[in-house]
Amino acid sequence: MTLRQQFSILTGLLVLILLSGSLLLTLNNARSAFEQQLNARAYDAATSLALSMSQTAGDMVQLQRQMDALFDRGFFALIELQATDGSQLQRRADDVVSDVPDWLPRLFALDLLVAEADVTSGWQRLGTLRVLSHSGPAYQDLWTMVRHELQWYGLVLVLSLLLLQWLLRWLLRPLAEVEKQAQAICNRQWPVQRNIPKARELRQMVLAMNQMVKKLRTIFTEQAALTEQLRAETFSDSLSGLLNRRGFDQRLEHILQRRDGHSGVLLLLQLQQLAELNQQQGRQAADDLLHGLGRQLRFWLQGYSAAFAGRRSGSDFALYLPCTGKAQAAVLAEQLYDQLSTTVLSRRQGLVFHLGGVVLQGEQESPAQALSCADAALRQAQHQATGGVKLYDGDNANAELTAGEWRTMLLQVLQNEGLQLLFQPVLAADGKTLQQLEVFSRIEWQGQSFSAGRFWPMVEQHHLAAQFDALIVRNVLRQLQQQVLPAGVRCCVNISPASVLNDAFQRQLQQWLAAAPEAAAQLALELPESSLPGTEAALLRLADVVQPFGVVLGVDQVGTGSMAFAYLQRLPLQYLRIDGSFNRGLAQAGDHRFFVQSMVQIAHSLDLQVLAEGVEQPADVQALQQVGVGGLSGYAFSRPSAQLQDALNWQPA
Numbered sequence: 311m312t313l314r315q316q317f318s319i320l321t322g323l324l325v326l327i328l329l330s331g332s333l334l335l336t337l338n339n340a341r342s343a344f345e346q347q348l349n350a351r352a353y354d355a356a357t358s359l360a361l362s363m364s365q366t367a368g369d370m371v372q373l374q375r376q377m378d379a380l381f382d383r384g385f386f387a388l389i390e391l392q393a394t395d396g397s398q399l400q401r402r403a404d405d406v407v408s409d410v411p412d413w414l415p416r417l418f419a420l421d422l423l424v425a426e427a428d429v430t431s432g433w434q435r436l437g438t439l440r441v442l443s444h445s446g447p448a449y450q451d452l453w454t455m456v457r458h459e460l461q462w463y464g465l466v467l468v469l470s471l472l473l474l475q476w477l478l479r480w481l482l483r484p485l486a487e488v489e490k491q492a493q494a495i496c497n498r499q500w501p502v503q504r505n506i507p508k509a510r511e512l513r514q515m516v517l518a519m520n521q522m523v524k525k526l527r528t529i530f531t532e533q534a535a536l537t538e539q540l541r542a543e544t545f546s547d548s549l550s551g552l553l554n555r556r557g558f559d560q561r562l563e564h565i566l567q568r569r570d571g572h573s574g575v576l577l578l579l580q581l582q583q584l585a586e587l588n589q590q591q592g593r594q595a596a597d598d599l600l601h602g603l604g605r606q607l608r609f610w611l612q613g614y615s616a617a618f619a620g621r622r623s624g625s626d627f628a629l630y631l632p633c634t635g636k637a638q639a640a641v642l643a644e645q646l647y648d649q650l651s652t653t654v655l656s657r658r659q660g661l662v663f664h665l666g667g668v669v670l671q672g673e674q675e676s677p678a679q680a681l682s683c684a685d686a687a688l689r690q691a692q693h694q695a696t697g698g699v700k701l702y703d704g705d706n707a708n709a710e711l712t713a714g715e716w717r718t719m720l721l722q723v724l725q726n727e728g729l730q731l732l733f734q735p736v737l738a739a740d741g742k743t744l745q746q747l748e749v750f751s752r753i754e755w756q757g758q759s760f761s762a763g764r765f766w767p768m769v770e771q772h773h774l775a776a777q778f779d780a781l782i783v784r785n786v787l788r789q790l791q792q793q794v795l796p797a798g799v800r801c802c803v804n805i806s807p808a809s810v811l812n813d814a815f816q817r818q819l820q821q822w823l824a825a826a827p828e829a830a831a832q833l834a835l836e837l838p839e840s841s842l843p844g845t846e847a848a849l850l851r852l853a854d855v856v857q858p859f860g861v862v863l864g865v866d867q868v869g870t871g872s873m874a875f876a877y878l879q880r881l882p883l884q885y886l887r888i889d890g891s892f893n894r895g896l897a898q899a900g901d902h903r904f905f906v907q908s909m910v911q912i913a914h915s916l917d918l919q920v921l922a923e924g925v926e927q928p929a930d931v932q933a934l935q936q937v938g939v940g941g942l943s944g945y946a947f948s949r950p951s952a953q954l955q956d957a958l959n960w961q962p963a
Contacts, residue, residue: 313485314478321474322467329463336459340452341418348443352425355380355389356441360427363391363439370399377401387444391429393437403444410446410453418452420445484512488519498879498916500527530915534875537908541869544901547621549597550604558620558628561870563677564891564924565630566670569945570750573764574632575639575701577646577667578684580692581625581655599661602654603627608872610649615770615807615841618870628684632767635710636669636701643667643699664691668702671764716768719755724777730754731785732950733957736802736921736943741931745941746834747801747957748923750950751782775808776815783833787822790829793954802834804866807841810848816855823859831860836887839871846877853882866923868909875909878916886913888939890924897929907937914938 359380366372373391381389381401391399425441484507494501502520507513542548545557553561565572581603588596604621607629611617619629629646633639647665655661666688670680683702691700711719723729729751736746753760769778786801795801809815823830835856837849842865853863862884870889878886888906896902906922913920922934925944934942951957 317478325467325470333459337418344448345420349423352441352443356425356427356439360429360439363429374399385444388442390440391437410449414453484516491519533912538874540905549600550621552604553620555622559677561618561891566677571761571763573634573671574630575667575669576680576684577629577665578688579627579665582662584625606654634768639669647699665699666691717772720774723753729781733954734943734950735948735957735960736941737947739935739940744799748943749801749803775806776812779805779809787826787829789954790832791826795832800832800834802836804836807845810845810852816852820855834862836864836866838867839865842873842877875912885919887921887923893922893925893930897933910938
């Protein structure tokens, strides 16, 4: 019950008590007045009639006429003459009160007296006259008074309640604003009230809430800035704005050691004569060049999801881009070379650079082996004095598909809905309770198995990401309709930025969710953190579409993007999934652990759940539990299952 309702009920009861008391007093006073008036009328009538009868003593007919004349006026219930000789004349009316409720005579009974007077003739007493007033007109007057009083009191009560509602709405408006402010804080927003009430108690409360909001915003801002600074100092190169050697090697190692496979190209870029530029034009010119190169690389990589770049040493840079094979890798390398040679590393400036790369597919033994192959290709490219590109000519056991074959395969998969789904359990921090099922995809084609890491680059190249995401979501909803998940468990589907930006995809998604509301309530959609800068507005629109159906949103690969953590308070998210590159070897890396712990603290301050993926070592599991991560997934617990039921039947070892 709201405070306004409580005030209204209390005020209504008080008004009713006061009005009821006033009505009772009025009725009692009126009853006393009527009693006196009726009794006085009876005595007057008895005296007057007795006097008239004394003048016609002995004429019974005349006495009866006088009695009838007085009785017919309707004011008396009884007129009786008792003669001394035993004879009697009497007129009596029925004591029935019309147009008056029965409860009124019972509660307010009139105490009427019988008036008596002697009828005489000279000194001789002829008899006794008795007169009793009729109570009917008095009760009718009382009932009329009650009705008028009730109407007036009802009007007063209604006006009082209306006035009270207006007064409470005006007085409690600051409380409503405080409620909205508190709800906004729960939604990771920090509004400050501008309208300060004048009432002292409310004013102090609103000022205290504003002070708390400012304090929370300051704490979050400082904590996010500290975490950003820690990430920059640990994993970023301050001059170029790219990853440093450690950050790049960490990301590369995580990709190469993923058991679900990968497909991409590792490129090494080396600038020639950077030392001469430094000597001739000064250190600032060299720094400006490196800064411009880093900015150009970041701009170019925006068009490729899951791509990243780093500066390994003074003039050495490295890039990793997802691709499907050597043919696509060669195209990407040539595009990068042309882009740089016509912008920041233009030949007109006398700058020479070379690119060497290696295609990485399947599982590699170590990042060192991949870097060694890319370095060998770079040395071959450096034999060209004017700069150039070279890819490593190694043995490739897997026959590559041409671009046309890739497109044919992808279109065939879409037409036949031939995408296979895999489900990997996400467990609570105790490692025993199922929280989520992370969804992966795979294509079986002509005896070959292609994980998403291998076929997805070609999906994006042919602009089919929205269609494949739609196929995955439809299949997941279909399976959720057939297999109900335990309470609180959701299937998490990673969608691409292209799908989020696609209005047609969002409209179709809304239709699918509306057609399967129970399954929709067990679905979660997540987006890579690196794609947030260009999709934030579209993600807000997507939230408006899916949240009414109970779908929650999350961010995947947290820690790999360049966006400040302030996005956590702007977006309607429910959970974060820390990238596996930060979780591998966490037990031995103190700075990694502090960084992950800082991210966990920021998320928890905003009531966000934190999950960790790619966990494989028991020591890392314990370290993640100690820093407060709420959910874990990886081969340390279970490999992905092709059947949803098998993933649900997962049991701890």
